[in-house]
Amino acid sequence: MKATFFVNGDNFGKISDRKTEVQRMLSEGHQIGSHTEAEVRTEMTLLDAEVKKLIGKTPTYMRPPFFHTSDEVLRILGEMQYHVINADIDTKDFNNTKPETNDKSFDIFKNLFVNGSISLMHDVHNTTVNQLIPNVIPFLQQSGRTSMTVGECLGDPKENWYRENTVGGTVVQGPVKKQPAGKSCGCNAPAGYDDARLSRFVGLEFSRMS
Secondary structure, three states: OOOEEEEOOEOOOEHHHOHHHHHHHHHOOOEEEEOOOOOHHHHHHHHHHHHHHHHOOEEOEEOOHHHOOOHHHHHHHHHOOOEEOOOOEEOOHHHOOOOOOOHHHHHHHHHHOOOOOEEEEEOOOHHHHHHHHHHHHHHHHHHOOEEEOHHHHOOOOHHHOEEOOOOOOOOOOOOOOOOOOOEEOOEEOOOOOOHHHHHOEEEEEEEEOO
8 A cells, every 4th residue: 555645844843763664665666745834935945955865855745734725825836846635634633633533533534535636644642553544444345446655546646746956946966847737636746647547546645753
């Protein structure tokens, strides 16, 4: 099973102290994206620099904290050549961190799981790792759909998921597309995105250290 991990620089611990975990995500075929807050351009540039120290490249995918954006934020992220990813299933696992309440998050997942989805969970919570995910995996297997990274779910080639350097209003080295286009599931998806893919695939999105 594959997923996308949106990592935060300094929340529930510093990302620089999580080198082993982040490198494992990459080596096992998962996708790494950015998940930051505060001043957009500065925060994205700083987080990109931290991620590059760990994996040698920077993500082109990001998720805004709490899904909060504005026209100005999206304009800046567009200039910085990011794919902005939200989700159409928010399991609210952060509200159900006790074993006796975590099934509520699974119920949310099942009830909103229609025709393929991008789902949000937080792997910093033990109940998500030890209870919610063990429920989600067999449910997905029985559904006949395929779980994968967000990039795969959107039909974006892996070479577009990362680039050599962040964009600070200058030139980017790497194959990232200039302006993401097309929207579905609250996503600012890559150009050429096939909306019908969401009827066949499920993108699993985790916020790491957030």
